[in-house]
Amino acid sequence: MKSIRLYISKHKQQLLIFGITVVLFTAFLFGVAHDYNFYPSSIAKVNCVSERYLKSEKGPNGEVEKYYVQQITLTIKNGAEKGRTAESENTYSSSCVNSEKYQVGDKLFVTIKSDSGKLTAEINGVKRDAYVAFVAGLFFIGMVFISGKQGLLTIVSFCVNIAVFVFSIILYLDGKNFIELCLLMIFIFTVTTLFLTGGFSQKTLGALISTFITLSLTFLIYKCVITFIEKPPYHLMDYIFVPRDLDSIFLAGILIGCLGAVMDVAVTVHSAVNELLRTSKNITKKDLIHSIREIAYDVMGTMINVLLFSYISGSLPMIVLKVLNGYSLYSLVRFNIIFELIRFLVGSIGIVVAIPISGVVSVLIEGRGRTKC
Amino acid sequence: MLIALGILLLVLMLAIGGERGGRSFAALIENIIILILCIYLISLGINAIVITFVCCAIFTSITLIQQNGASIKTYASAFSVIIVICILSILAGIISANAKIAGYSELDLSEEISRYLSVNIHISMRDLVFAVIIFGLLGAIMDTAIAIASAITEFYNNNDSLSFKDLAHSGKAVGRDILGTTVNTIFFAGIGETMMQTMLFLQYGYTFETLVNSKAFCMELSMILISNIGCFLIIPTVTFITSTLLTSNHIYAEKIREYIQQQSKD
Numbered sequence: 001m002k003s004i005r006l007y008i009s010k011h012k013q014q015l016l017i018f019g020i021t022v023v024l025f026t027a028f029l030f031g032v033a034h035d036y037n038f039y040p041s042s043i044a045k046v047n048c049v050s051e052r053y054l055k056s057e058k059g060p061n062g063e064v065e066k067y068y069v070q071q072i073t074l075t076i077k078n079g080a081e082k083g084r085t086a087e088s089e090n091t092y093s094s095s096c097v098n099s100e101k102y103q104v105g106d107k108l109f110v111t112i113k114s115d116s117g118k119l120t121a122e123i124n125g126v127k128r129d130a131y132v133a134f135v136a137g138l139f140f141i142g143m144v145f146i147s148g149k150q151g152l153l154t155i156v157s158f159c160v161n162i163a164v165f166v167f168s169i170i171l172y173l174d175g176k177n178f179i180e181l182c183l184l185m186i187f188i189f190t191v192t193t194l195f196l197t198g199g200f201s202q203k204t205l206g207a208l209i210s211t212f213i214t215l216s217l218t219f220l221i222y223k224c225v226i227t228f229i230e231k232p233p234y235h236l237m238d239y240i241f242v243p244r245d246l247d248s249i250f251l252a253g254i255l256i257g258c259l260g261a262v263m264d265v266a267v268t269v270h271s272a273v274n275e276l277l278r279t280s281k282n283i284t285k286k287d288l289i290h291s292i293r294e295i296a297y298d299v300m301g302t303m304i305n306v307l308l309f310s311y312i313s314g315s316l317p318m319i320v321l322k323v324l325n326g327y328s329l330y331s332l333v334r335f336n337i338i339f340e341l342i343r344f345l346v347g348s349i350g351i352v353v354a355i356p357i358s359g360v361v362s363v364l365i366e367g368r369g370r371t372k373c
Numbered sequence: 374m375l376i377a378l379g380i381l382l383l384v385l386m387l388a389i390g391g392e393r394g395g396r397s398f399a400a401l402i403e404n405i406i407i408l409i410l411c412i413y414l415i416s417l418g419i420n421a422i423v424i425t426f427v428c429c430a431i432f433t434s435i436t437l438i439q440q441n442g443a444s445i446k447t448y449a450s451a452f453s454v455i456i457v458i459c460i461l462s463i464l465a466g467i468i469s470a471n472a473k474i475a476g477y478s479e480l481d482l483s484e485e486i487s488r489y490l491s492v493n494i495h496i497s498m499r500d501l502v503f504a505v506i507i508f509g510l511l512g513a514i515m516d517t518a519i520a521i522a523s524a525i526t527e528f529y530n531n532n533d534s535l536s537f538k539d540l541a542h543s544g545k546a547v548g549r550d551i552l553g554t555t556v557n558t559i560f561f562a563g564i565g566e567t568m569m570q571t572m573l574f575l576q577y578g579y580t581f582e583t584l585v586n587s588k589a590f591c592m593e594l595s596m597i598l599i600s601n602i603g604c605f606l607i608i609p610t611v612t613f614i615t616s617t618l619l620t621s622n623h624i625y626a627e628k629i630r631e632y633i634q635q636q637s638k639d
Contacts, residue, residue, distance in 0.1 A: 039582060059493035063418075096499060097476045097492035106473070109586070128591045129582070131472040135464075139598045143556075146605040147549040154553045158560060165564060169575055189561070197553045221381070230374040239480055239569040249568060257565025260558035267554050293391070298523060300390050301397030301440050302516040305404065306555070309512030310562045312408060314596065316508065317475075317501045323416045324494045329409065338375065343565070345378040352385040 032133040036078035044074035046106045086119035157196040182252040206365045207266040210358040218350040258347035269358035292359040304348045400440040421500035443636040446526040450518035453611040469502040478589035510600035544612030563597040
């Protein structure tokens with residue numbers, strides 16, 4: 001008890017800030033959850049749901065999929081009919097692949113029809129903004145609490161990068177040349193991210209140069225592979241809306257995807273070499289190379305796993321759906337997840353190539369600085 | 374094409390990482406095999422959440438302990454990864470059960486393929502969302518965990534008079550540096566992946582409120598952000614566990630140290 005009191009009196013300020021943050025965050029979430037009046041379309045909250053069994057359907061492998069009908073009562077939350085109740089019906093299947101099961105408390109976008117005084121609602125979608133706000137808020141608070149000013153700067157660089165990204169795509173849709181936009185985009189991404197999070201120093205400049213060299217080399221390697229060996233089947237890509245520039249869009253996706261990882265490696269190697277040269281002035285070239293290799297071992301394996309998991313996990317539901325629909329592993333790898341795999345492999349090559357390049361660049365830059373003094 | 378890229382990667386890893394590069398490549402292949410196995414097990418109808426937890430334990434042991442050898446730092450980071458996964462599974466559970474982001478998104482429905490695939494698969498898509506979120510963050514938190522654990526161990530090896538407090542302090546400082554870059558890795562991987570989707574959203578003229586409430590956006594954003602949340606949850610966890618294991622005189626800490634030493638000899 002005493003120790004708790006002592007802790008409180010010692011960390012009064014931090015606890016106060018923490019308390020204020022929690023209160024503000026809760027208020028923010030409450031606000032987002034009740035922002036019905038900002039939406040032009042009608043929103044309704046599910047009040048009560050009753051279900052009945054509809055039918056069973058046979059699946060491709062003899063599974064039995066059950067279908068249910070939900071009778072939903074909703075309370076309308078905005079617009080002219082605010083506060084009134086409406087009825088709706090919804091069919092869902094037990095796996096929810098292209099149907100949705102609604103629960104009491106869900107908030108839905110609806111179209112309301114009046115039929116001799118009785119209101120019926122047609123469900124158009126789910127209101128998910130509260131979840132987005134919840135996760136984004138947690139991320140923001142955590143970043144600022146754990147890494148303070150640096151965390152805030154990272155978030156600022158995110159916002160700038162997203163704005164640049166969206167703006168360049170708008171320009172592209174207006175008919176600008178995609179490759180030029182893409183080069184510009186990569187340049188701005190790298191510069192803002194490195195300088196905002198790393199500060200302006202020789203180290204950051206070195207990391208910037210290494211990142212650009214690595215990206216160009218990765219691009220060359222990819223270009224060689226697709227010219228001399230095989231072109232990926234671009235027409236099988238997901239979400240195609242116009243069949244132009246598919247190859248450069250995919251390439252841009254690859255390069256931007258591995259940009260983060262390459263910058264990570266470059267910053268790590270540059271700080272380490274900087275630290276080594278600072279602490280031991282008379283380090284030999286051989287020792288330096290040895291140390292860089294040592295860092296390489298540590299970085300490589302786990303960094304590649306970051307890319308593996310973040311690329312492949314996203315397509316998991318589609319893969320399971322296709323496996324159950326009788327796709328073989330070979331055809332999945334050959335035609336369906338090939339783009340994720342190429343992205344992953346080229347990204348990993350980028351990570352591996354970044355290590356020696358960052359090493360050489362950092363030794364050149366720091367070494368030159370050393371002879372000057 | 375995939376084979377060519379794979380061979381190129383292997384050659385580069387061997388050239389730059391030497392024997393340990395080879396070991397990393399082997400661990401990578403093992404991870405991919407387990408991932409494929411896990412997809413087939415889910416397809417057989419075994420609960421996806423159970424599979425996710427089991428596979429996470431296997432991935433962690435392959436990537437951390439097998440690839441880097443048994444030592445205090447690898448065991449400490451493996452423990453912390455499992456702890457953070459358990460904490461975040463609550464968040465992933467809330468999102469996957471309530472946010473209704475399972476199944477085809479608005480964009481998938483406009484794809485041709487959604488019209489001829491049978492949807493009668495009798496596998497809960499919500500559980501799959503859970504698996505997607507947890508697998509997505511696994512790589513990032515393993516990376517952060519091992520980086521911090523090895524930095525703390527390095528400090529301790531250079532100066533073993535350092536107390537728990539000193540180690541925890543330097544662990545936090547290292548964590549701060551690593552956090553920014555790892556968060557960026559995930560962020561750019563996400564942006565690169567969603568290039569086509571963003572184009573579609575802009576082409577269809579989505580307004581901000583439709584975008585925020587759409588399934589595809591909510592799914593992608595919660596994946597990226599929950600991975601990032603995992604990255605900063607792991608920093609205090611791994612700092613605490615590694616520092617405790619290195620400095621504590623408690624009987625359990627000594628027992629664990631003995632056990633790890635025995636493992637590393639085998």
